[in-house]
Amino acid sequence: MQVETQPKTGSGAAISVRGLEVAYSGTRVLHGIDLDFAPGSFTALLGSSGCGKTTLLRSLSGFVPVEAGSIVVGGKDIAGLPPEKRGMAMVFQSYALWPHMTVLQNIGYGLKLRGKSKAEIAARVAEVLSFLGLSGYEERKVTALSGGQRQRVALGRALAIDPGILLLDEPLSNLDAKIRMTMRHEIRAIQQRLGLTAVHVTHDREEAMTMADRLVIMQAGHIAQVGTPEEVYDRPASAFVANFMGAENVLPLSVERGEGQAAIAAGQARATLAGEAAAALPNGEALAYFRDDVASLDAHDAVAAGGDLVVPGTIAARAYPGGIYRYKVEAAGRQITVDDAGRHELGTKVGLRIPLQRLHIFPATEAGIAA
Amino acid sequence: MMRLASTARATLAAFLLAAFAFVLIGPLANLALWSVAERWYTPYKLPVVYGTRYWEQVFRPTGDAMASLGTSVWIAVLTVIVALALSIPAGYALARLKLPARAFFMILFLLPQAFPSVAIYINVARIFYQLGINGTVFAVVLVHAAHGLVYSVWIAAAAFGAVDRDLELAARNIGASPLKAFFSVTLPLAAPGIIASGIFVFLESLDEFTGTFFVGVPQVTTLPLLLYNAAMGGNYQVASITALILLVPSVLFMLFIERFLRADVLAKVGA
Numbered sequence: 001m002q003v004e005t006q007p008k009t010g011s012g013a014a015i016s017v018r019g020l021e022v023a024y025s026g027t028r029v030l031h032g033i034d035l036d037f038a039p040g041s042f043t044a045l046l047g048s049s050g051c052g053k054t055t056l057l058r059s060l061s062g063f064v065p066v067e068a069g070s071i072v073v074g075g076k077d078i079a080g081l082p083p084e085k086r087g088m089a090m091v092f093q094s095y096a097l098w099p100h101m102t103v104l105q106n107i108g109y110g111l112k113l114r115g116k117s118k119a120e121i122a123a124r125v126a127e128v129l130s131f132l133g134l135s136g137y138e139e140r141k142v143t144a145l146s147g148g149q150r151q152r153v154a155l156g157r158a159l160a161i162d163p164g165i166l167l168l169d170e171p172l173s174n175l176d177a178k179i180r181m182t183m184r185h186e187i188r189a190i191q192q193r194l195g196l197t198a199v200h201v202t203h204d205r206e207e208a209m210t211m212a213d214r215l216v217i218m219q220a221g222h223i224a225q226v227g228t229p230e231e232v233y234d235r236p237a238s239a240f241v242a243n244f245m246g247a248e249n250v251l252p253l254s255v256e257r258g259e260g261q262a263a264i265a266a267g268q269a270r271a272t273l274a275g276e277a278a279a280a281l282p283n284g285e286a287l288a289y290f291r292d293d294v295a296s297l298d299a300h301d302a303v304a305a306g307g308d309l310v311v312p313g314t315i316a317a318r319a320y321p322g323g324i325y326r327y328k329v330e331a332a333g334r335q336i337t338v339d340d341a342g343r344h345e346l347g348t349k350v351g352l353r354i355p356l357q358r359l360h361i362f363p364a365t366e367a368g369i370a371a
Numbered sequence: 372m373m374r375l376a377s378t379a380r381a382t383l384a385a386f387l388l389a390a391f392a393f394v395l396i397g398p399l400a401n402l403a404l405w406s407v408a409e410r411w412y413t414p415y416k417l418p419v420v421y422g423t424r425y426w427e428q429v430f431r432p433t434g435d436a437m438a439s440l441g442t443s444v445w446i447a448v449l450t451v452i453v454a455l456a457l458s459i460p461a462g463y464a465l466a467r468l469k470l471p472a473r474a475f476f477m478i479l480f481l482l483p484q485a486f487p488s489v490a491i492y493i494n495v496a497r498i499f500y501q502l503g504i505n506g507t508v509f510a511v512v513l514v515h516a517a518h519g520l521v522y523s524v525w526i527a528a529a530a531f532g533a534v535d536r537d538l539e540l541a542a543r544n545i546g547a548s549p550l551k552a553f554f555s556v557t558l559p560l561a562a563p564g565i566i567a568s569g570i571f572v573f574l575e576s577l578d579e580f581t582g583t584f585f586v587g588v589p590q591v592t593t594l595p596l597l598l599y600n601a602a603m604g605g606n607y608q609v610a611s612i613t614a615l616i617l618l619v620p621s622v623l624f625m626l627f628i629e630r631f632l633r634a635d636v637l638a639k640v641g642a
Binding site: 061062063082083084088089090092094096097098099100109110113114157158161 | 542544
């Protein structure tokens with residue numbers, strides 16, 4: 001058998017998940033997941049803890065028994081196969097390096113299982129190590145390595161067997177901030193270069209956005225939204241997604257839809273919206289979600305114009321995170337966070353200028369859970 | 372006031388330490404003294420004639436002592452093999468699998484220790500006699516293994532429990548069968564604990580008296596039985612020397628535990 005001197009490109013495999021259900025001792029954790037992973041894509045499973053993202057990854061890898069549904073890879077349902085027959089390589093949050101083995105033995109383990117000779121293993125491990133910037137580390141004990149180096153060895157162990165699918169279980173959460181940034185780019189670059197299908201579990205929104213082509217937002221064992229980082233960030237499908245993606249300000253609205261336009265009221269403030277945007281609004285009581293940089297401070301008697309809502313309020317708190325001031329403004333019975341360049345005293349009466357175009361508006365009945 | 376309190380505390384500590392040393396070292400010193408006493412009788416506080424005659428007698432190649440030491444070691448080795456063959460799979464199962472009756476199994480291995488051993492061994496002897504295996508090394512090994520299993524199973528369960536599940540899953544994930552993952556990852560990582568439990572079983576077997584007495588006598592003579600016979604016969608020198616020989620492996624074991632066993636394994640024993 002010939003040693004591959006150059007890693008294969010475009011070796012990623014497609015995964016097709018249908019109706020996947022998983023339960024732990026009677027409690028259902030995944031409620032019928034349908035999801036497709038294109039070859040060579042990088043997908044991030046994102047959600048708060050307990051949403052089922054890790055369970056989904058572990059059921060792909062075969063560590064968690066599947067109750068119902070199928071996982072099809074290369075035209076074959078692998079849902080019933082044991083982990084060793086699935087051809088997926090996983091990088092664990094804890095790295096899970098074997099402390100009684102050297103770096104060479106750790107990375108070479110999978111090759112040894114595949115009956116490669118000592119020389120072949122040594123050559124492949126050297127290649128993987130140089131690829132990861134760890135040349136010459138073969139004989140080190142893994143316990144003598146730093147966190148970042150362990151992370152690379154764990155990645156190397158997964159890559160050494162030329163897997164079609166790379167599973168990443170929060171691999172960066174044990175690293176300190178600076179190394180984490182570097183590793184994000186490294187893992188992404190390696191995945192691109194080898195053309196692997198990567199599935200990455202994380203609870204870090206920024207990590208998911210910067211690494212993945214596609215985000216899968218999960219909520220209580222269901223998929224809340226699937227889309228590119230831009231889609232999910234700019235057009236959240238539900239109040240939960242909007243909130244999870246950082247739109248943490250909530251403003252209760254009431255919407256009255258008329259012919260080709262909609263009248264929107266928030267407390268005393270009123271505005272009208274016309275055209276396509278108006279047609280998409282729910283009628284009646286609604287909740288608007290928006291990020292801290294959406295609203296701006298204005299005079300409390302400022303005139304609403306051009307699809308802006310001006311809500312009167314009072315400054316309740318001020319913080320200086322650097323560059324701009326961050327205010328908590330009491331308005332319409334809620335506390336709204338607003339970033340502003342100027343310094344204002346507490347208790348100042350202000351008008352919150354909120355551009356309607358940038359709000360994510362959902363019917364109050366449906367949004368209530370996430371508010 | 373403070374000084375007085377601290378002086379009192381230091382005095383108390385010194386007293387307790389001395390008492391502890393006396394309890395620990397006193398009998399040992401007595402043993403050592405007896406082993407080199409060729410003549411020692413009542414009015415004298417110390418032996419009258421010192422000498423190594425009894426050491427020579429014990430270590431004479433044709434002596435009973437060497438023969439029974441051989442028997443003891445042979446039985447202990449066999450006991451360790453039997454106990455580990457059972458406790459490695461049992462310990463792994465208890466550590467990994469979510470058995471509903473896990474507590475029940477843990478207690479089950481404890482049972483032989485929970486009742487008066489004489490009562491148990493008399494019945495065991497009766498059954499072995501009916502089976503025709505009384506007085507064989509095999510019978511003694513069975514009795515010693517049953518006695519040692521509680522330690523070896525509990526310690527093995529703790530040793531396997533201390534191996535992170537992900538380490539095993541990582542091996543499976545990369546292509547290892549369950550058996551391969553066990554032998555290349557789980558077992559090597561649990562090895563210090565398993566070895567410790569083996570040594571413990573070895574020592575227990577070396578030291579065991581009651582069971583051997585009921586199922587082994589008169590054909591099988593182990594070192595503790597020899598010690599008993601010597602002591603009953605008034606030969607305190609041979610009894611002391613035998614006791615000192617029995618002490619050596621225990622001390623080695625303590626050193627091993629101290630050197631190799633991780634605290635997190637010890638903490639999981641019985642949990």
